[in-house]
Structure formats: C-alpha cells, structure tokens
Amino acid sequence: MRQNTATDLFSNWAKVGRDQGMADSHDPAVSEILDNILKYHKTSFTFIDAGCGNGWVVRKVRSIPYCSMAIGVDGARSMIDNAKNVDPDGEYYLDDLLSWTPDQKADIVHSMEVFYYFKDPQYLTDHIVNNWLKFNGKLVIGLDHYIGNPDSYSWSKDLNVHMSLLSEQDWLDIFLKSGLSNCKSWKANASKDFPGTLVVSGDLLD
Numbered sequence: 168m169r170q171n172t173a174t175d176l177f178s179n180w181a182k183v184g185r186d187q188g189m190a191d192s193h194d195p196a197v198s199e200i201l202d203n204i205l206k207y208h209k210t211s212f213t214f215i216d217a218g219c220g221n222g223w224v225v226r227k228v229r230s231i232p233y234c235s236m237a238i239g240v241d242g243a244r245s246m247i248d249n250a251k252n253v254d255p256d257g258e259y260y261l262d263d264l265l266s267w268t269p270d271q272k273a274d275i276v277h278s279m280e281v282f283y284y285f286k287d288p289q290y291l292t293d294h295i296v297n298n299w300l301k302f303n304g305k306l307v308i309g310l311d312h313y314i315g316n317p318d319s320y321s322w323s324k325d326l327n328v329h330m331s332l333l334s335e336q337d338w339l340d341i342f343l344k345s346g347l348s349n350c351k352s353w354k355a356n357a358s359k360d361f362p363g364t365l366v367v368s369g370d371l372l373d
C-alpha cells in the first residue's frame with residue numbers, strides 16, 4: 168500500500184480538530200524547551216516554527232515580550248487554515264519545508280515533532296541552517312520518535328507514513344554535519360512512563 172504523506176495525514180487531522188489535542192500533548196515538552204532556550208535571552212529575537220501545525224507555538228512565543236517576530240510554516244493546508252482562522256493577523260505560510268525560505272533569517276528556528284517525517288533529515292537541517300538561520304542563531308527540535316522510546320517504534324506502520332527512526336547520536340551527528348556548533352541533546356517532560364521528548368539544539372556561529 169502506498170504511504171500517506173505527512174502533510175496529507177495532518178491536514179486530515181486538522182479538518183476533524185485533532186490538531187488541538189496534539190498541541191495540548193506537545194505543550195509540556197515545548198514549554199520546557201522554550202524556557203530552556205529563552206532563559207538567558209534578554210534581548211529582542213525573531214522566531215520561526217518549522218512544521219507549525221495550527222500555529223499554537225507561534226502564538227505562544229509571540230506573547231513573550233522580547234519576541235519581535237514569530238512566524239510559522241507548514242505543508243498541511245487545513246493546519247494553516249486553522250491557524251489563520253484563530254489568528255487572522257498572524258504570519259503563517261503553507262509550504263514545503265524543503266523549498267520554503269523566509270524573507271528574513273531568524274534568531275531561533277524551532278520545530279516540534281516534525282524532522283523525522285523526512286526521508287533525508289540531513290537535507291532538511293542543511294536547508295534550514297543555510298537559508299533560515301541568522302549567524303549566532305539557534306536551531307532547536309523536539310522529537311518523540313527516536314531509538315530509546317520503544318512506544319514510538321510502531322507509529323510509522325500504524326499511520327502508514329514515513330518516519331526516520333534515528334538515535335540521539337544520529338541526530339547530533341546531523342546537526343554537527345550541517346555546520347552547527349555547541350550541539351546538545353537532552354530530554355524534556357520525562358516521567359516514569361515516558362523517556363522524554365528528545366531535544367537537539369545547535370548554534371550557527373560566524
């Protein structure tokens with residue numbers, strides 16, 4: 168059977184309101200990630216959410232006083248429709264992450280539960296590092312599908328959609344190979360029942 172594309176799958180989810188449940192379930196990890204990367208950020212910053220879904224992270228970050236611009240991009244039409252319905256003045260782009268480039272590069276590029284849907288995550292990371300990030304900017308991603316979270320191993324089969332199942336070290340190697348520095352990984356929202364969201368970050372130094 169032909170696999171679904173991730174953008175078709177999530178557009179269908181958004182049509183029936185499943186985008187909000189997903190946002191709610193991602194919120195604890197994303198809040199921890201944002202607290203972690205923004206705790207020392209006491210100057211104005213710009214922000215792009217890659218694979219923004221219904222735009223909830225964009226709206227969350229835009230409410231932070233030092234944020235001067237927060238925009239989102241997603242390839243699922245109904246996700247972007249939902250984002251624009253609740254926030255008509257927000258900046259949301261319907262596009263493929265592999266081809267889209269922003270008018271202005273950003274200080275922070277964030278992405279939650281997106282990068283493993285790509286067959287070649289190195290290509291996506293390189294594209295973002297080369298075309299979306301300012302010098303001294305940071306790329307930070309959260310992933311629940313990784314080697315080390317066994318409950319996630321069946322997701323690709325269950326949803327009939329491609330997912331790249333990689334280890335923490337594989338993701339760090341991708342970040343390093345794309346030219347990022349200070350590459351780090353850690354787990355957000357871990358509990359006794361969940362090994363945590365794998366967070367990987369790196370800085371683009373000039």
Ligand SMILES: C[S@@+](CC[C@H](N)C(=O)[O-])C[C@H]1O[C@@H](n2cnc3c(N)ncnc32)[C@H](O)[C@@H]1O
Nearest residue numbers: 173174177218219220241242243263264279280
């Ligand atoms: C698991 S959802 C996460 C959405 C959002 N980050 C959140 O936390 O609610 C993955 C998102 O990645 C988007 N996506 C996957 N592949 C994409 C691509 N090639 N271009 C643009 N968006 C893509 C999907 O449309 C979907 O909205």
